[in-house]
Amino acid sequence: MRIQYPENIKIIGVPCTGKVDVLHLLRAFEKGADGVYVVGCLEGDCRFNSGNLRARKRVEQAQHILESIGVGGERVQMYNLSSGEGPRFAEIAVEMTEKIRKMGPNPIKISKEKNGCMI
Amino acid sequence: MIVAKQKPIEEIIEGVRDYEKILIAGCNECVTVCEAGGKKEVGILASALRMYFMNQGKNMKIDEVTLERQCDHEYLEELRKIIDRYDVVISLACGAGVQFMAEKYFRTRVLPGVDTCFMGVTEERGVWSERCQGCGKCILGETAGICPISRCAKRILNGPCGGSTKGKCEIDKELDCAWQLIIDRLNELGRLDDYEKIIPIKDWSTERAGGPRRVVREDLRL
């Protein structure tokens, strides 16, 4: 459908969102990502029965951790949509981008720049 | 299995705030099975701590290791070569593992990363419940296989108390009354008459009251 969406979205493919490990989500933030979202099949419509429900739990777990360490739990989100919902995909991309813009960059990044320390 | 749960990340952060080199040590036994301190949890905690301290502008070295068991010398020995590189170890093992590590590496501070809860079972994924308090003298044979010591809020040996309501314990409507379970099972086994046998005053000396316990099997020692 070629609906335009913000270019800051980069997609990493997995066979099922159930494959998304909370460690993968955290690693992205550790490396400086400003936001991550997981896009799975509609609930109740997972090709692998419950993979997307598990993914939602992983996202919630990551949200909780990110919130408690001051990075911001809202930076990671879960969305569900079917393969026929191109416009919704673009809408989500916009929505997520706006949400993250409002939150500002990953605070780790800011802190790094300020302190100039090395890993 | 020993069931533990993760400590709040805030508490762990407070504990290691003043150090620079941290080793997070998981255990591949009980705490892996109850998803509190296996390799994956080690990874999650390490990642969270790294992010937290980066955000604080603090340069920390945070490494990860997961031992097969922390309650055995030989496995703990694997840390010998590297332990001096760290200011502090966060052990995600149960209390036994944390202590054994602390005993072994006297000069290194060892902090617990989980709260050790009880010996219990997996009711379903994500739900564990207590079954045993290790009293040292098992009476399950007399109580239809249900332990009033670990499962009754008052450890009443001749129950139920007056708080048993509709099969649930007075302290928590979700909690089964152990004595109801015992009675149901006795009934099922056709042994309800056994209920009237008074369980005598218990000898608690084999429990923690008798001081730290040891099991020594001379036949196994050389």
Add this chain to the structure above:
Amino acid sequence: MNTNTPSKLEKILAAGHLAVTSECGPPRGSDGEFVTKKAKMIKDHVDAINVTDNQTSVTRLCSLAACIHLKLMGVEPVLQMVTRDRNRIALQSDILGAASFDIYNILCLSGDHQIFGDNPHGQNVFDLDSINLVQTVRFMRDEAKFLGGEDIQRPPKMFVGAAANPFADPFEIRVRRLAKKIAAGAEFIQTQCVYNVEKFESWMKMARDRGLHEKTYILAGVTPLKSAGMARYMKNRVPGMDVPDGIVKRMSGVPKEKQPEEGIKICVETIQRLREVEGVRGFHIMAIEWEEKVPEIVERSGLYPRPEVV
């Protein structure tokens, strides 16, 4: 007349009288007069007064000290003792302490869980349970020995009681549990307050079928309801309490200001019905923070005057 102890309560029961006991809760402070004041209101209408032991796990003046106050004013106390807070050393020690003041009655209980009280984060003990405590007192009295086996100089002379709840779950073991307490050595039983008389009667019948009414003295518990709200609360919130809908309806059927009187009426009617039940040997009137009404209840129930025993 065959009695095991110098207890007045035991004597009255052994003489075949319907016994009347009541209770008072000690204060949350050290004012001993609080107890004696309450006792004065009711002492002439009851045979003995129970003193509760940190009931509902709320810390109060200790039961033993309050019993001593009663004893000193010439009232017969029933020392309630729970196993929640003391191990067997402390329990035995307190029994001896009570005996040293010639306190002759003890009611053995396990006690409410501490989670309901003012120290929910505290440890509980439960070294013994209530049945074990009955065994302990009987052992100390009858064998003149400590649990550890050594002899007791001047062993306690105590009439040993236990509680029974005819209404609690699971119902199938209610009588078996009574039998168990009797087997452990309970000489008298005070029951949970009775509102559901039918259910109580069927429990008594089952107890009689096993001859349990002849092995122990059963005192039926009664509590006057102060209001419809209290009736509902007891019905819905208090574990092991059976308040039939009829009672709740009857209470809420009268205007608020008349509800206390209705409650007392129900209480009196209950006593009158229960005294006809074979095996009921007396009443334990628990007028919670309403002790002043006990004389009226006793009188209206035809239980006054109280018999004299030597």
Add this chain to the structure above:
Amino acid sequence: MDERKAAYIEYAQAVPLAFAIDPDTCIGCGLCEAMCLAKAINYDDTERRTTLSVGALILSPGSQGFDPSGLELLGYGRFSNVVTSEEFERILSASGPYRGHLMRPLDREGPRRIAWIQCVGSRDVNLCGNGYCSSVCCMYAIKEAMIAKEHSHGELDCTVFNIDMRTFGKDYEKYYQRAKDKSGVRFVKSRIHTIDEVRETGDLSIEYVDEGGELKRETFNMVVLSVGLRIPDSLLDLARRLGVEVNKYKFAATHPFSPVSTSRPGIFVSGVFQGPKDIPTSVTEASAAACAAATVLAEARGRDAKSIEMPVEIDVAEEEPRIGVFVCNCGINIGGVVDVPAVAEYAATLPNVVFTDQNLFTCSQDTQDKIKEVIKEKNLNRVVVASCSPRTHEQMFQETLQACGLNKYLFEMANIRNHNSWVHGNDPETATNKAKDLVRMAVARANLLKPLKEKRIPINRRGLVIGGGIAGMNAALGLADQGFEAVIVEKEAQLGGLARELTTTIEGEDIQAYLYELIEKVNQHKMIQVLTESLIVGFTGFKGNFTTEILVGPRMYERKIQHGVVIVATGANEYKPKEYLYGQDPRVMTQIELGKRLEVKGASDLKRVVMIQCVGSRNEENPNCSRVCCQSAVKNALHIKELNPDAEVYILYRDIRTYGLLEDYFTEARRKGVAFFRYHVDNPPVVESAREGVIVTFKDHLLQRDLQVPADLLALSSGMVPEDTEELASILKLPRNEEGYFIEAHVKLRPVDLANEGIFLCGTAHSPKLISETISQALAAASRATTFLSQPEIVLSAVTANVDQDRCAACLICVRACPYDVPRVNEKGASEIDEALCHGCGICAAECPAKAIQLNWYEDEQVLSKVEALLEGVL
């Protein structure tokens, strides 16, 4: 409803997803041909005649929606807010003219009240000549109402005006009830003939007579005409040229016992051209037609197939990665936005990249040849293609690698078109940067890729058919006639199943004669083995290699059968009613019993017969419609009328569901004087026994009073109950719904597959259905089974989960998490995942608390390498 450009893609799901030129809109400039870099357009292309020599032909030309312009009183074309159901679908669609926002055409206002008018162009001999029921409109109307309610921003009133609600498909009745009870869609029993417009508002006013005969008028903001299906005249022409007969409604003429065969041998038919039907039935029938065609062609199978020789795989495990990156321009699709040379140049700077190139079309055949050359020349051992979607092109590139002896899993794609140039076309600079990011990520993963071995397992070419009824026997013949062995397992002593109880079809065809012939064919077939009085007691293995243990015969001797597929055809039975004095009064019987009775004793002694519909269906115990009972009643009623025209027949019904061409028989029954009375579920007929007959009391809604009818016979249109398959389902681990019917893998897309691979489903074990439908479905199951069996071996994807048994804590989390029950803890106390059974979802890998499980090709490090490459230098 909207304008479209001359070059267009018909709809988002079109296959192939390619542009076409609309000659009505095209201005004829021909510029497109010059502009197309792929040279995919031949603008001056003209019709060409091609001759193909084929052994069989399948017709599935479909149908058209009925055009309601001719029904003037409905106002379509005159009133803007009267739309067809097809137009309404577009209104609801996210890619439609209003982008999925619910608006009415006149003023683009959100409607508050919408009415659906059913049977527009269906069940109507008078105005449009279409006497048949279109079968699909009731369901789509409910669906549209439900979706409209979801899309509406405020409260939305939905009313469906219908004669009967025909939700007869599997689980459809539940959907209807949900719409009514949960979503508040209103259903009004009335046929609408006239719609008036309210001038000032554009609203529409409908006058109708309700069930009680009262005249009512209501106003709606919008009206949807539920238009039926019709066969366009152009198809008549095709049929004539092919020598294929059609019936009076222009549907291809077929016989109930050979439902996909046309009048001309070798020509088969599927879909709506065979008769009105919904998607699941069409898909099923398509497979059935394929089976019928494949049977004719069985001998020629594989004759024209060519096999490709693959070179021996080069072992690259020990080599350092040597990566080649091919960046695609995709004509101007990518190149028009992204600076492709810059991306290629950038790729060359990435770790272990030893070669980069850019191509106009990386997917073209000459580029494949070029890639092959480069792989050999530069000793590449990993390949990255930055182009389009792996979904469409990955396999092709992997084959290119394989042709050079490289393992196909040493390949990675970066989608710089769909995820980049197409969606960021307005900002070439950022698109170029993003392309670089995507390539960097792909290269990072490529560095970590390992060769993976795909397991090849020979397929056992025998099929096991469970159930020897009409479904099972047809399925077995479907396999056997194509040259595959079939074993039928039947629990009874004889073949035939429920059909043994049946007499004729509604068309008048003799079922017993058909059954006799079918059983003969099965027994005589050298490729079919029949096991009667047999019980399945054990089942192991996986698709292509199953082993089933069976206890056979009265002596229960054990047999083990190896087979590659299973077809489940366990069937169903007539419900034995507990209602209406059944079993107490001998004059009360089921329709099947009535059918037999008419056969044996005729109807001359019958003065009055009453029939009650929906006995044991559409109630709390069995919420579904049993689909066949309405036609059974009509069939028996017609038979009675034929045998004894003076006999009175009353049919008490809730909705008459003579769908498709069956509607003609309903019409005929009414014409012959069969009386139909509707009853409500909360006020069912009352039945009493009396000497003079069975007294049936029911309400006549038109007269608004109770009628009492003494009947010589009361026939109960008893529903269907599935055969008891609880044990079988647990042995084979097959999913069943609440009523006990097996659940197919996907209602529409895989209607005869079970989710368990290699197991197929047909007949009434799936849901209640007619014999003709059962035969279709049986052939379909056979077709799906042979599609699989005709392969020499199965190649299992290497994307499976792998347990590091040393690290495994045997915690059982993978065992519990796997959607397919694959992992198990072995004797050594470690989890083991059978690669033949693993579906490769990776859930276990994500959940493993010991991190002892990796999903091949998506190992944690491989996934994380992309994360890290993407975020390289951010901190």
